[in-house]
Amino acid sequence: MTGTKAKLQVAGALDVAELYKKEPPSFGHAMHEVFGFDPAYVNLNHGSYGSLPLPVKAVCDDLAAQIEANPDKFIRVLNLAHQTEQRECVAKLIGAEADECVIINNASHGIGTVLRNFEWHEGDIIIGTTTTYGAVSQAIKYLSDIPPHPTVSTFTLLFPTTHTTILEHWRDHIRSITNSANGDILQKRKIVAVIDSIASNPGVRLPWKEMVAICKDAGVWTVVDAAHSIGQELDINLSEAKPDFWVSNCHKWLLAKRGCAVLYVPKRNQHIIKSPIPTPVTYNSPQDDDYEGPQDFVKMFEWTGTIDYVPQLSASAALDFRQWIGGxxxxxxxxxxxxxxxxxxxxxxxxxxxxxxxxxxxxxxxxxxxxxxxxxxxxxxxxxxxxxxxxxxxxxxxxxxxxxxxxxxxxxxxxxxxxxxxxxxxxxxxxxxxxxxxxxxxxxxxxx
CATH class of the missing domain: 3.90.1150.10 (Aspartate Aminotransferase, domain 1)
Known part of the structure; x- marks a missing residue:
């Protein structure tokens, strides 16, 4: 390995397999050796856009070269095996099954996909918070702005506070909504709560698993915006937490190439997701003569239009890098x-x-x-x-x-x-x- 000021060579010249046989740099400034930062830049804002390690970049560059060598072969034949590998790696990390996970562009895209797949009716309620990420908050408002105009309910979060206080107030908020129609609200309305696992601003960990459990007991759907979770939160385990939907960015704390995210939809809820955005050619319409019934969740997300697939295929390379530097x-x-x-x-x-x-x-x-x-x-x-x-x-x-x-x-x-x-x-x-x-x-x- 070279010194901290002499970075690893970029763009294909880096032999990642040989590198991983060596000892990694120690944490701290020595780690700059395996990142492409301007040496004078003090980066304490990784949480916004992520940062790509040079070994992961080398794998991505190799993938890009393979795609450009024969786009038809890669996209039509090889791509599905790569996608399956990504889903399997990420699913293992978050405690889910591979066919409950699809790789998408980013968390905002995933939250928007879920919210737009609900069949909204007059009187339905969408719950957000005062710290909901701006794009997600605006998506909630957008859905309320258009017919059938579901109602927005905002839960106030003011910091500093404690998890105990948050849960007390959250329980009261959910109870006040579900009790507002003489006990029969859930038979007449759908209630969907958007919950942060880790809020963006302030950047704080929320008791999201307990908030999900409170909603589950009250018959409220949960959509967890976990943009900052994967790679930062160790005990995710979605099979135990059982949110209805969960989305996280792999290009933030997991160190994949931006943009790359995972959308988790448990099998019990996959009937809700009738189409990604945009709708793919594999969409199964009841109007089609060969209609085969409910959508195949994973198949729907395999090809939604021509994109650069490299970022979506970089999560496994990021996990390899993380394993090399210590896990x-x-x-x-x-x-x-x-x-x-x-x-x-x-x-x-x-x-x-x-x-x-x-x-x-x-x-x-x-x-x-x-x-x-x-x-x-x-x-x-x-x-x-x-x-x-x-x-x-x-x-x-x-x-x-x-x-x-x-x-x-x-x-x-x-x-x-x-x-x-x-x-x-x-x-x-x-x-x-x-x-x-x-x-x-x-x-x-x-x-x-």
């Missing part, structure tokens, strides 16, 4: 401990506090308050000012947002990070926060 437990132990330690150090340097001081809601993302007065509202202008200062002037980044009257950053701790990265980020956010305050002051003067 799921070792990876997540390092990232979690770094998130806790790094968050404390960042809060110390900023003179603020962490959102979850006890660490009960923290996996590999930590939320730290920013030194921006809470009365300053979020605007696109301020968001752009923060982004440009961090990325263009400091070449460092972590997500930032406003929640519950305060400004926060969500830092994603990964195997290439060290506490010193949080120290660089502290200086970047001090500068960026000061610019935000000055910007707001100037606006106030100009408006006076």
């Amino acid at each position: 799921e437990y070792k990876i997540n132990e390092y990232c979690h401990n770094l998130a806790v330690a790094g968050g404390r150090r960042l809060a110390e340097l900023l003179g603020t506090s962490v959102l979850d001081p006890e660490g009960d809601l923290t996996l590999n993302m930590v939320n730290v308050e920013l030194p921006i007065p809470g009365e300053i509202e979020y605007t696109d202008e301020i968001n752009i000012l923060l982004q440009h200062t961090l990325l263009l002037e400091w070449n460092a980044y972590a997500a930032h947002f406003r929640h519950n009257g305060k400004w926060w950053t969500r830092c994603s701790a990964q195997i290439w990070n060290e506490v010193s990265d949080f120290e660089v980020l502290a200086n970047a956010f001090k500068d960026a926060s000061a610019k935000v305050v000055e910007h707001v002051k100037k606006q106030s003067v100009n408006q006076a």
